[in-house]
Amino acid sequence: MKADSSCDFLSPEGNPIVGTSEKILATASISGIDPTTGKPLYFGGTEVHRDTQETLERAGKILFVCSEGNEWTFDQLVPTMNYEAELSPLPFR
Missing domain, CATH: 2.30.30 (SH3 type barrels.)
Incomplete structure (x- = not known):
């Protein structure tokens, strides 16, 4: 409107x-971290923290x-x- x-x-x-x-904080769920590469092993969804939104x-x-x-x-x-x-x-x- x-x-x-x-x-x-x-x-x-x-x-x-x-x-x-906009910039907004979000937390991606992981099941662990690859010990060789240090990269996260993503699992599930991402929680968006809407109260952190900034233009x-x-x-x-x-x-x-x-x-x-x-x-x-x-x-x-x-x-x-x-x-x-x-x-x-x-x-x-």
Whole structure:
């Protein structure tokens, strides 16, 4: 659901912005550790610790993600045509 004052944005490549880049702690279950390689032996699922979620930033700017999986800062985004039309003054009559 969008707030009344929101608008849609595209990446500089023209792809829709679908979310923000996030860091979140998760614990993957293991059954042991390979003594030769030191690699975990994964078993079962992964528990996601949602209360650790943090929005990632680059140089203090929130990272947005486009539909192609690329990350962009807000100053790189392009407003959609609908938003630009809303900002344009009505033609003089």
